[in-house]
Amino acid sequence: VQLVESGGGLVQPGGSLRLSCVASGFTFSLSDMSWYRQAPGKERELVARITSTGESTMYTDSVKGRFTISRDNAKNTVYLQMNSLKPEDTAVYDCYVRFSPEYDYWGRGTQVTVSS
Numbered sequence: 001v002q003l004v005e006s007g008g009g010l011v012q013p014g015g016s017l018r019l020s021c022v023a024s025g026f027t028f029s030l031s032d033m034s035w036y037r038q039a040p041g042k043e044r045e046l047v048a049r050i051t052s053t054g055e056s057t058m059y060t061d062s063v064k065g066r067f068t069i070s071r072d073n074a075k076n077t078v079y080l081q082m083n084s085l086k087p088e089d090t091a092v093y094d095c096y097v098r099f100s101p102e103y104d105y106w107g108r109g110t111q112v113t114v115s116s
Contacts (some may be wrong), residue, residue: 008110
């Protein structure tokens with residue numbers, strides 16, 4: 001299993017970024033996918049989740065209306081579109097998949113920094 005994130009970077013407040021996570025080594029189209037983030041000195045938190053078909057999504061309250069999770073099962077890729085970014089969105093963003101309590105996988109993460 002491999003999850004490879006990209007798309008992070010430095011952006012000014014109010015700006016946008018789109019993160020991508022390319023998955024391999026498992027049947028992507030049958031797996032729910034999630035984005036987590038961890039800011040310095042804080043615990044990792046769930047940002048958004050999408051079901052295997054993309055029909056259902058969920059978001060943590062702090063990003064509702066600003067972030068959109070989506071997926072392209074033909075490309076084995078899950079996305080996180082982030083708009084109206086705030087300094088408090090600064091974190092390492094990780095892609096995550098869980099098959100069972102014993103088997104779950106994380107990507108290496110991509111740094112998002114929101115600063116003027």
